[in-house]
Structure formats: C-alpha cells, structure tokens
Amino acid sequence: MSNPVQPNDSTEQKIFDAAHEVFIQKGMDGAKMQEIADRAGINKALLHYYYRSKEKLYEMVARAIISRALPVIRDFLETEHPLEEKIRLFVHFYIDLISRNPYIPIFVISEMNKHPDRFIENVLPKEIPKPDAFFRQVQEEVDAGRIRSIKPQHLLVNMVSLCIFPFVAKPMLRIVVGMNSQEMRTFLEERETEVVRFIMASLKPD
C-alpha cells in the first residue's frame, strides 16, 4: 500500500514514507504528527529533528507527489507525434499512472481546494509544462479538416476528465452504478480502450 519513492531504511526515509501515507489519505488537516511517528515506529520528537515542522514535512511530501505526475504530462506535451498517436499515448500513460497512484488526483484536488495559497506558493513547481504546442497541433488538424471542429482547450480538458474522473469518484461511482470491488476493477481496466475509442469517434470529421 505504501509507495516510497526510493526504498531506503534510513530513519529519515521511514519518516517520509509514513508521512506520505498519512498525508495522502488524510490531507494536511486530518494528518496527525503522532500517527506519522507511530507508523514510522519512532518518537514524535524525531519528526521535528529531521523535518522542522508539520508544514515543512507536508510540503516535501506534497512536492514528491506532484513530481510523480509531472514527467508524464511533460512527456505528452513535448514529444512529437501525429495527433491520434499522441492522444493514444496520453491516455495510455495517464491512466497507467493513475491506476498505479489513484490517490494523486484526489490529493491534489482536495488540498489545492482547501489551501490554494500554500499549494500554489510552496508545493507546485515554478515551471509547469504548457500545452501551447498541443493546442497548435489540434488547431492545425481542425484547419486541415482531418478532425471535426473543436476548441483545443476543450479537447484537452475532455481527455483529462475522461481519464481522471472515474478514479477520483470511484467510491461514489461504485455506489451509484452498483458495482462490487471486482467489477469496478475490470471496469477501470477497460477505461483505457474505451476512452481512446470515445475520443477518436468524437473527433471524426463530419
């Protein structure tokens, strides 16, 4: 269940891993230093010895979480591919990333919502990849009539929505759609194929 960035038995790392687990699951407000200490199997004072405060510890963990998602996004936005291929790759790697770290989007969304200032100032990196090149590429395809007319921004948001949301809303979906844990798993596994098909079908020129 834990997801240490690098397996490492040092006390510092044990603390970081424990903090990672706790912050991910409970967020800044719900996380308690005592619980982190307990999970790391050490004294509470050690937390402050290695990381000065809850705030600092949180920031390190949050940055680590964010930076696990960034390479995939950067990759998608920077590599050159025909549009269809690019979409396919994005959906593939993005769903793959989120399947393996389903807590990332929920964490980002809820923390960013509760403490936007802290998150933007102290957690998000200064340089975040910009989607301008992708937008240009989509616009070219539209202009050339190879896909139907759509605003690039909407296409991007649609892609991201279709990939992320089901994982974010998993508990709610399970109840509404009425699936057991196993059905849910297969359902989410089908998503990759389904999402690609859904987007491609929608983009076919009229």
Added chain:
Amino acid sequence: MSNPVQPNDSTEQKIFDAAHEVFIQKGMDGAKMQEIADRAGINKALLHYYYRSKEKLYEMVARAIISRALPVIRDFLETEHPLEEKIRLFVHFYIDLISRNPYIPIFVISEMNKHPDRFIENVLPKEIPKPDAFFRQVQEEVDAGRIRSIKPQHLLVNMVSLCIFPFVAKPMLRIVVGMNSQEMRTFLEERETEVVRFIMASLKPD
C-alpha cells in the same frame, strides 16, 4: 457566497448556514466549531445546544448538500425521453446545478475519500436512484444500430466525467491551461454546448 436552503433568521438556521459555509470549504477535519460559532455570531455553547456535537452538525450539513444534487440525478434517471434528448437534458441540468454549486462534487469526493464509512453510513440516503433503466435504453439503441457500440456504464461515466471534472479541477486547470478568472468563466460556460456535441459526435453509428 452563502447558500442557505431557506432564508430564515432563527439562531438554529444561522448556525446551520455558518456550518454549511465552513464544512463545505474546509471539510470535517479542517472545520472548527469556534469558527462556525463566530460566523454565526453566537457563542460556541449554542452550537451544542442546537446540534449535539460536531459530528451531528456535520451530518446534517452533509446530508443537505447531498440532497441538493439528488433530484437532478433522479429526474434524469426516471423521466422518459429519447436517448439524445435525455443526454442533452442531463448535461444541461447537471452543468447548471454544478455551476451554481461548484463545491458539491469536491466536497463529496474528498469527504467520501477521507471518511468513507461515516459518509456511506450516516450521510448518504438509504435509497439512491439506480441507473438500470438508462442502461437498458442505451443498450436498446446500440442493438438497434442507432448509436455505435458502447457499454452503457462507460457512457454514463463519460457523461458525468465531462460535466463534473472541469469544475472539480478548476484551480489546477487554470494553472495548466493558463487562463485568467474571466477566461475560465467563459470556458466553463461553453462546456454545456461542447460536452453535448462531444458526446453526440462520439455516439454516431459508424
């Protein structure tokens, strides 16, 4: 900014409204009874006079939030319409609901994620609308070849994802896509048209 269910100056209502604001914005963990009391302009002891505990107060507020979304969903799942019309109506009313109450999905998602047991046992109503009829309708359309082949569950999840996610991820999207507050507003206003078009285009039989 506040959103009292029914304007009413009674102390009880003032407390409820204040609690609504605070819980919505900070969730169970981040909300403090003192802040609720302050916003309601009353003594902290009064909170416990009207609502026995933080837990109880939270449950009432959370139930109220949930029940604001339910009628729209129930309506969509129960009324009879041709599929295309149904989708149009769903997107319209759903996006409308969320535009006016953008905090609902974030609240539900993050609270349900942090305290699934409490939420499922004490907040969610026993009877939640089931989408079986909708699934059947989609399947009929597929069988009749009037839309391309797609699993009804995926279609529903896609619809919901496209409607909700942009509102949920607004702060993140703003940064990634690089929009200012005004651009974001127009962008979200375009969503209704865009989402309907996106879904319809995708469903056209091959």
Added chain:
DNA sequence: ACCGGCATTAACCATTTGGTTAAACCATGA
C-alpha cells in the same frame, strides 16, 4: 577506554479543540 557528535527518547509545554455547566437573560402567560 573514552571522547565527541549524531540519533533517539521521555517528559514537558502552550495552545487549540470539542464539549460541559451553571448561571443569567428574556419573553410569555397566569
């Protein structure tokens, strides 16, 4: 053997937090 310095802990501290209590307030009806 022992020194010096990092690692670790128990005990402690101040503040915050959810919750309680007993007294005061205030309107209403007898």
Added chain:
DNA sequence: TCATGGTTTAACCAAATGGTTAATGCCGGT
C-alpha cells in the same frame, strides 16, 4: 408581577496536538 420555560453566555474542563528540551544511547575515531 412573578413564575416558567426556552435561549444565550462566560467560564471551565479534559483531551489532543504541534512543538521543545534536556538527557541518554550509540558508534567511530583516537
């Protein structure tokens, strides 16, 4: 007018929480 019942408050309490301190453990180098 005053008794009564619901309403509101100041003061208080115990537990939890983030953080500190001073002492101890421990290990490598001399």
